[in-house]
Amino acid sequence: MLRVKCGEHNHPPLTCELAHPSHCKMTNDVKERVHTLSAASVAPAQILTLIRSEPLSEHVIARNIYNLKRHHRIEQLDGRTPMEVLLSSLIKLDVPNTHCVDANGRLT
Numbered sequence: 001m002l003r004v005k006c007g008e009h010n011h012p013p014l015t016c017e018l019a020h021p022s023h024c025k026m027t028n029d030v031k032e033r034v035h036t037l038s039a040a041s042v043a044p045a046q047i048l049t050l051i052r053s054e055p056l057s058e059h060v061i062a063r064n065i066y067n068l069k070r071h072h073r074i075e076q077l078d079g080r081t082p083m084e085v086l087l088s089s090l091i092k093l094d095v096p097n098t099h100c101v102d103a104n105g106r107l108t
Contacts, residue, residue: 034068
């Protein structure tokens with residue numbers, strides 16, 4: 001049942017459930033599948049096609065895939081810049097490198 005909270009809304013009620021973000025949420029299983037496919041270098045459009053072919057995943061949209069990939073990347077960086085992550089990896093692997101940092105410890 002539809003209840004009107006504000007009679008002065010600027011558009012009629014939505015007819016398509018995909019128009020509202022709450023209907024496009026991914027389950028944890030779908031999120032894990034997106035992470036796995038992304039790690040295997042599968043393109044977002046292909047990930048979307050694969051996810052939509054699975055039962056109960058037909059409401060996922062492309063923006064969900066891109067947002068999840070971006071969120072995962074931010075988590076991987078852990079507050080560092082991509083260059084800082086690269087340098088850290090080089091140091092861990094004992095790869096010879098030369099780098100400069102400023103007085104605040106930031107790469108220059």
